[in-house]
Amino acid sequence: MRFLHGGFGPDAVSYEEAYAEQRRLHALRVADEIGDVCVLQEHLPVYTAGKRTKATAFPPDDVPVLTVDRGGEITWHGPGQLVGYPVVKLPVPLDSVGHVRRLEDALIGTCAEFGVECARLAGRSGVWVLGDRPPAPDVPPSAARAHGQHRKIAAIGVRIERCTSLHGFGLNCDPDLTAFDAIVPCGIEDAGVTSLTAELGRRVAPAEVAPVVERHLTRVFAADRR
Numbered sequence: 001m002r003f004l005h006g007g008f009g010p011d012a013v014s015y016e017e018a019y020a021e022q023r024r025l026h027a028l029r030v031a032d033e034i035g036d037v038c039v040l041q042e043h044l045p046v047y048t049a050g051k052r053t054k055a056t057a058f059p060p061d062d063v064p065v066l067t068v069d070r071g072g073e074i075t076w077h078g079p080g081q082l083v084g085y086p087v088v089k090l091p092v093p094l095d096s097v098g099h100v101r102r103l104e105d106a107l108i109g110t111c112a113e114f115g116v117e118c119a120r121l122a123g124r125s126g127v128w129v130l131g132d133r134p135p136a137p138d139v140p141p142s143a144a145r146a147h148g149q150h151r152k153i154a155a156i157g158v159r160i161e162r163c164t165s166l167h168g169f170g171l172n173c174d175p176d177l178t179a180f181d182a183i184v185p186c187g188i189e190d191a192g193v194t195s196l197t198a199e200l201g202r203r204v205a206p207a208e209v210a211p212v213v214e215r216h217l218t219r220v221f222a223a224d225r226r
Contacts, residue, residue: 001086001221002034003214006041008207012079015046015066022166025087030162038086038168038217040210045078047183050157057184070167072125072157074183080175080195082206084213085168088221096160100125103169106216107154110171113212116199118153121191127154127171129194141185142177144192151194152185171213173197173206 006013006021018041028034047065049058050072057074058065065074077083090099104120107127111118121128133148144151154171172195180193196204 001036001038001088001218003217004037004039005210006039008042008210009079009205012042012044014044015048015077018043018083018085019068022085022087026161026164026166029087029089029164032089036086036088036221038084038088038214040082040084040206040213042079042081042206043077043083045076045179047074047076049074054184059182063182068167070157070159072155075155075157075170075185076175076179076183077170078175078179080173080197080206082171082173082209082213083168084171084217086165086217086221088165090160090163090165092163094160094163096158099160099165100156100158102220103156103158103217104154106213106220107169107171109216109219110209110212111153111196114196114200114204114209116153116196121150124191125156126152127156128152128191129199135191139192140178141180141192145194145198147192149192151192153194153196153199155185171196171206171209173204173209 048068049065050070053073108118118127129151131149139147156169159166174197
């Protein structure tokens with residue numbers, strides 16, 4: 001797998017620009033003009049809603065939301081979040097769930113290298129830091145860690161088209177987590193969000209995390225090809 005960097009920090013990329021680049025790479029991969037590739041970057045602040053988003057999950061009416069063609073529900077992208085778009089040709093028969101699990105595996109391994117223990121949560125996609133207290137729906141998503149609740153550190157939403165993947169993941173490295181308080185992140189009302197910075201108590205920038213993610217994505221997709 002080859003890795004491309006779209007832009008970090010002051011060079012963060014708009015969602016629209018990144019999506020256009022995804023589509024360009026996807027067309028090349030479908031035609032076998034390139035091999036598997038993954039674009040890593042930060043986005044300018046944006047809310048995006050997948051095709052399963054419920055009306056109750058949206059932010060107030062004056063907040064713009066982009067409707068996108070991935071799975072999953074509504075989420076936020078912006079500074080401090082490492083976004084990855086693996087454009088990968090998948091074997092037939094297609095196993096879209098297996099593709100999501102590989103992404104989860106890579107992100108769990110990445111967080112472990114930084115000293116944050118993560119896991120899957122039954123019935124919910126993404127990567128989680130598990131809490132020890134029962135859910136409390138009245139707690140804002142950004143406050144889940146302070147209340148000892150389960151909290152998502154990485155969200156995943158994909159689309160498989162012509163046997164080739166689009167979209168991918170957002171790993172919270174050092175974002176302003178209160179951006180998630182305006183929505184119901186991923187449509188989950190009884191859990192919150194967290195970041196590497198919040199869990200570790202030190203700033204962890206996306207550019208620091210990117211090479212570790214690259215190594216773990218290489219691992220999981222290499223194993224898939226065996």
